[in-house]
Structure formats: C-alpha cells, structure tokens
Amino acid sequence: AQSVTQLDSQVPVFEEAPVELRCNYSSSVSVYLFWYVQYPNQGLQLLLKYLSGSTLVKGINGFEAEFNKSQTSFHLRKPSVHISDTAEYFCAVSDGGSNYQLIWGAGTKLIIKP
Amino acid sequence: ETGVTQSPTHLIKTRGQQVTLRCSSQSGHNTVSWYQQALGQGPQFIFQYYREEENGRGNFPPRFSGLQFPNYSSELNVNALELDDSALYLCASTRRRGGTDTQYFGPGTRLTVL
Numbered sequence: 001a002q003s004v005t006q007l008d009s010q011v012p013v014f015e016e017a018p019v020e021l022r023c024n025y026s027s028s029v030s031v032y033l034f035w036y037v038q039y040p041n042q043g044l045q046l047l048l049k050y051l052s053g054s055t056l057v058k059g060i061n062g063f064e065a066e067f068n069k070s071q072t073s074f075h076l077r078k079p080s081v082h083i084s085d086t087a088e089y090f091c092a093v094s095d096g097g098s099n100y101q102l103i104w105g106a107g108t109k110l111i112i113k114p
Numbered sequence: 115e116t117g118v119t120q121s122p123t124h125l126i127k128t129r130g131q132q133v134t135l136r137c138s139s140q141s142g143h144n145t146v147s148w149y150q151q152a153l154g155q156g157p158q159f160i161f162q163y164y165r166e167e168e169n170g171r172g173n174f175p176p177r178f179s180g181l182q183f184p185n186y187s188s189e190l191n192v193n194a195l196e197l198d199d200s201a202l203y204l205c206a207s208t209r210r211r212g213g214t215d216t217q218y219f220g221p222g223t224r225l226t227v228l
Contacts, residue, residue: 043204104158106156
C-alpha cells in the first residue's frame with residue numbers, strides 16, 4: 001500500500017525567508033502528486049500537482065515543487081514567505097486508478113515568525 | 115472559492131446516534147469523495163461515488179454509508195456513532211474526464227461525538 005511521509009510536523013521560519021516542506025512517498029508505480037493548503041478553519045485548497053512532464057511544478061501563491069523519482073520525493077518550496085502563508089500543508093499521492101483515491105501525509109504546519 | 119458547500123458547519127451528537135452530512139458539488143461534477151480528518155492528522159479516504167454508485171472505499175466500517183444524487187449533491191451517513199468518529203468531514207468533487215482531475219474541497223463539517 002502506498003504511504004506518504006511528511007518529515008516535519010511544524011516548520012517555523014522568519015518572514016521573507018525561504019522555506020522547504022518535505023514529502024516522501026512509497027510507491028513503485030507511476031503516481032500523481034499533490035500539495036494542498038489548509039488555512040485555519042477552512043477546507044483544502046490545491047496548491048499544485050504533478051501528473052507528468054517537467055519535474056518542476058509551479059503552483060499558486062509563489063509555491064513550486066520538484067518531483068524526484070529516484071528519491072521518491074516531492075518537496076514544496078517558496079523563496080520568500082509571507083505572514084499570510086501561515087497554514088497547514090498536506091502532501092497527497094494518487095495512483096491515478098479508477099477511484100481517484102488520495103493518500104495523504106499527516107501535514108506540516110508552517111509557522112511564520114515576524 | 116471552490117463551489118463546493120457542506121452543511122452543517124458544526125454538529126454535536128451523542129454516542130450511538132446517527133448523523134447525516136450533506137455536500138453540494140459544482141454543476142457537472144459527477145464524482146464525489148468523502149474524507150475524515152481527525153485533529154492533527156491528514157484526511158483519510160472514506161469512499162467515492164461516481165454517477166450515483168459507490169466506486170471505491172477506504173478502510174471504514176459499513177456503518178459509514180453514502181448517497182449521491184442527480185442534482186450533484188451527496189450525503190454521508192454514519193450510524194451508531196462512536197467517540198472516535200469526532201473529526202472534520204470533507205467532501206471533494208470533480209468531473210471525471212480521464213486522468214487525475216483536480217478535486218475541489220468543501221469547507222468541511224466538524225462533528226463532535228460526546
């Protein structure tokens with residue numbers, strides 16, 4: 001069975017500093033990869049997704065992620081964070097099967113320090 | 115704004131009771147998935163409906179059941195509530211066209227079981 005590991009439960013970072021949120025998955029087959037953001041008391045919003053093609057994926061709000069098949073990783077990055085980026089970030093994987101089931105990591109809380 | 119709404123926003127029930135949660139998807143979205151998100155964890159896939167039929171199920175007992183209606187609304191029913199059912203319940207809809215289409219999430223219903 002597939003699994004998703006988000007290595008950090010919390011990541012504190014100063015405003016305007018760069019950030020990387022780590023995600024590793026376990027799968028030997030082709031996968032689709034996603035990053036979602038959840039702001040306090042809100043639902044999940046898609047940041048970006050990797051289906052195929054270029055391994056560097058750009059998303060909304062200045063975020064990007066790089067798919068590394070050999071390391072089975074899909075780390076999320078932003079060169080300069082803002083206070084409004086305070087949220088929980090979830091990495092998810094799908095095998096693209098007929099049921100579109102997403103398997104989720106436990107989430108990483110991004111804490112922006114002023 | 116994802117165009118997916120859920121009701122109610124919050125709900126308090128007692129152990130043993132039954133509950134129905136509702137989701138209204140975007141017009142044309144023929145696939146809806148339901149997820150359970152316990153506090154501090156990532157979402158867990160409950161099941162998915164495609165064209166009004168169950169099309170995949172996660173590791174949840176039969177007391178979790180659902181319905182999808184022709185008007186793009188759906189329901190999640192939980193019988194014999196247990197304390198561990200306390201969680202945020204999310205629905206996500208998509209219009210399946212092949213490949214992995216983006217799922218759009220509602221804001222969730224927070225269920226508390228006492």
